[in-house]
Amino acid sequence: MRCRTRRRxxxxxxPDRVRPLQAGPVSRRKEADAHRVGGRRAARWVVGxxxxxxxxxxxxxxxxxxxxxxKATSPAGAVVHLDAxxxxxxxxxxxxxxxxxxxxxxxLGHEAVVDVTLPPGVTTVTLTLTLTMTDEAGQxxxxxxxxxxxxxxPPTVEVISVGPCVIWPPxxxxxxxxxxxxVSDAVDPAPVCRVRSxxxxxxxxxxxxxxxxxxxxxxxxxxxxxxxxxxGGGSGRIYTITVECVDAxxxxxxxxxxxxxxxxxxxxxxx
Numbered sequence: 001m002r003c004r005t006r007r008r009x010x011x012x013x014x015p016d017r018v019r020p021l022q023a024g025p026v027s028r029r030k031e032a033d034a035h036r037v038g039g040r041r042a043a044r045w046v047v048g049x050x051x052x053x054x055x056x057x058x059x060x061x062x063x064x065x066x067x068x069x070x071k072a073t074s075p076a077g078a079v080v081h082l083d084a085x086x087x088x089x090x091x092x093x094x095x096x097x098x099x100x101x102x103x104x105x106x107x108l109g110h111e112a113v114v115d116v117t118l119p120p121g122v123t124t125v126t127l128t129l130t131l132t133m134t135d136e137a138g139q140x141x142x143x144x145x146x147x148x149x150x151x152x153x154p155p156t157v158e159v160i161s162v163g164p165c166v167i168w169p170p171x172x173x174x175x176x177x178x179x180x181x182x183v184s185d186a187v188d189p190a191p192v193c194r195v196r197s198x199x200x201x202x203x204x205x206x207x208x209x210x211x212x213x214x215x216x217x218x219x220x221x222x223x224x225x226x227x228x229x230x231x232g233g234g235s236g237r238i239y240t241i242t243v244e245c246v247d248a249x250x251x252x253x254x255x256x257x258x259x260x261x262x263x264x265x266x267x268x269x270x271x
Contacts, residue, residue, distance in 0.1 A: 068147045071150055071151075072152075073186060081113075082116060084112045097131065098110060099129060119149065126146060127146070151187045155184065164260070166262075168263070175225065177241075179223070181222065188249070191247040194221075194245075194246075201237060202231050202234060214227075238260070
């Protein structure tokens with residue numbers, strides 16, 4: 001509450017005039033007869049100190065703004081810009097600011113405009129940020145904004161390879177092959193890769209391949225067991241393994257493929 005004391009001076013045969021004095025809970029009245037000056041009687045005067053006039057300080061907080069959804073761009077999370085520069089008391093004084101994270105009871109800053117880094121979560125993290133502003137009279141007002149940090153960027157499979165890439169001889173036995181993938185992600189340091197599917201350019205039980213099934217079994221991790229066979233009248237079998245990687249937030253990479261062949265004839269050494 002801001003108060004001020006007003007002094008009312010009454011003069012005989014003169015207009016009233018008002019001027020402010022220092023603040024204080026004062027209420028009194030004084031009357032006196034003026035002394036004679038130069039043989040004349042001065043005008044009678046009355047001084048009244050009236051009650052304090054108090055006006056509440058209204059603190060207008062316009063800082064946090066609408067709720068936000070931001071994308072995590074690094075393992076640390078996302079940088080969020082918070083601006084409370086439009087918030088101030090009606091009387092124009094400069095308030096003090098306190099940004100806080102209600103979720104973790106953490107102080108984020110004391111300036112009207114701050115840039116803070118908010119962490120990501122397994123899928124999302126929703127934080128309620130509180131702005132508390134206090135004016136010179138000790139009055140405070142609070143506003144909140146909800147910021148949701150999401151990890152939405154899928155992993156990127158940079159390199160995919162397999163060994164062996166050729167299966168020989170075609171003896172109808174199962175052969176273990178191992179897929180290798182190099183993957184990166186903006187937030188998750190260790191996305192998990194898996195074999196999504198296996199296919200072949202020949203039918204599982206086609207003519208001339210021995211009629212044995214199944215022709216592949218997906219093993220643990222990125223391993224696959226493939227049958228060493230191909231159609232006798234064909235040009236060779238080609239297995240296609242499709243791999244995808246998933247980060248901790250559930251974002252999936254674009255599928256990547258790698259091939260393994262069971263040739264009709266094993267190429268001989270060049271002369």
